[in-house]
Amino acid sequence: MGxxxxxxxxxxxxxxxxxxxxxxxxxxxxxxxxxxxRMGVNSGLLIHYFKSKEGLIMEMVDYLFKISMKSYHAELENHTAPKDRFQCLMRILFTTSGKGPQRDAVFWSCYAMGFRNADIRDRIQAMQKKFIAFGIREITAWEKA
Incomplete structure (x- = not known):
């Protein structure tokens, strides 16, 4: 038995x-x-799961998207009235505070790497398209309310 x-x-x-x-x-x-x-483990464990630093970085971009969406949904959950949800969405999409995973140093580091690495650029573009689709869904729901 394995x-x-x-x-x-x-x-x-x-x-x-x-x-x-x-x-x-x-x-x-x-x-x-x-x-x-930082984890208190052998580096071989990381290689076992990600094969290389590049593999880890690629999945880091995907992880950034997941935690961003989780953060945004958590913020929106607190607002049930359409107007409140819309205002919250605008804060999420257009904040310049540097807070939240989509606006922090890790995001901008990923973004900068995208200029030198086509695979990272493609993942960031896919992530941005998903954020846009998320925004459109929320705005459409607000318009219908």
Whole structure:
């Protein structure tokens, strides 16, 4: 009998710690070793799940989208009246505070890497299209209310 896979637990944990290292040191300062040290594990564990630093970075972009959407849905949950939801959406989409995953240093680090790496650029563009679709759905719901 084989061991149960815990990748559904480990990968998000690794991505969370990677996010924190990138937040502190940027992608240029992020290494597999630094993430592993922060987690208190051997760097081989990260290689087991992501194969390389590049693989980890690619999934980091996807992770950024997931935590951004989770954050936005949590903010919108507090507003049930259409006008309140619309105002909240406008704050989410157009904030310049630098708060929230879509506006922080990690996002901008990913964005900058997209200029040098076509795969990252494609993932960021896909992420932006999903954010636009999310905004359109919310605005359409507000218009119908």
């Amino acid at each position: 061991r149960k896979s815990i990748s559904h637990i480990r990968k998000p944990e690794i991505l969370h710690h990677t996010y924190k290292v990138v937040e502190d040191e940027g992608f240029m300062g992020m290494t597999i070793g630094k993430v592993a040290t």
